Amino acid sequence: MQRSYWFIALGIVWTIIFSGMSFYWAMGGLLGVKSLGGFIYEMSLNPSPSFVMIVWLTGFIKLLGLLLLLMLLIQWKKPIITRMLYYVTKIIGALLFLYGLLNFITISLSVFNVLEFDLDSYATFWRLAFWEPFWMAGGVFYFFSVKKSTI
Template sequence: MKRNYWFITLGISWTVVFSGISFYWAMGGLGGVRSLGGAIYEKSLNPAPSFVVIVWITGFIKLLGVVLLSMLLVTWKNSIITRILYYVTKIVGALLFLYGLLNFVTITLSALDILDFNLDSYATFWRLTFWEPFWMVGGIFYFFSVKKI
């Protein structure tokens, strides 16, 4: 498998920032949380203990991406592991990108009053200019971390 070390590094950095945001919010930080809008923002204002646990768990789940990308740096003697890492990385990258893209499309449709979402204009702006593109950029980093098997 050919590796793109530049994209692996960018992907690891992106993942650390992404999980760090979750940890910041799990510790009670509110900076940037309004930009998410909707129910997540409402729950973050007076979070139930179960909500805080979920935010912590999402932070740790996101960190699994660092493990995945770091495993690409190992030269595996077993070709099955190499193939699995290749396909898992490609699939994760595609899913991250598609998640951001589909959210971008649906939020845009909501902004055009075609769909009805519970997002104010502030959250809509930040979701379209930061959050959804952020997901897509992460997907690009993961997807292009590996080349041919």
């Protein structure tokens, strides 16, 4: 397996920012949360303890991506570990990208009144201009962190 250290580094930075946002919001920060819109925004205004716990948990789950990317930097002696890391990284990258892309498509369809969402124009703008492309960028960083070696 060949590694792309630039994509690994970008993925690490992306993951830290991504999980950091969850930790910030879990501690009660509200900057940027209105851009998410809908139910999440409403819940963040007067969060229940279970909602706060979920936001903390999502931050820690996001940090698992950091572990994965750091594991790519190790020269593993067992080929099965290398193969597993390769496929897990590719799958996670593809899923992150697809999640952002599908959200982008569905929110775009709501802009043209094909679908109906509970998003105001502020949240719709930020979801299309930042959040969904942010998910897709993370997917690209993970996906291209590794490539199969011809050896």
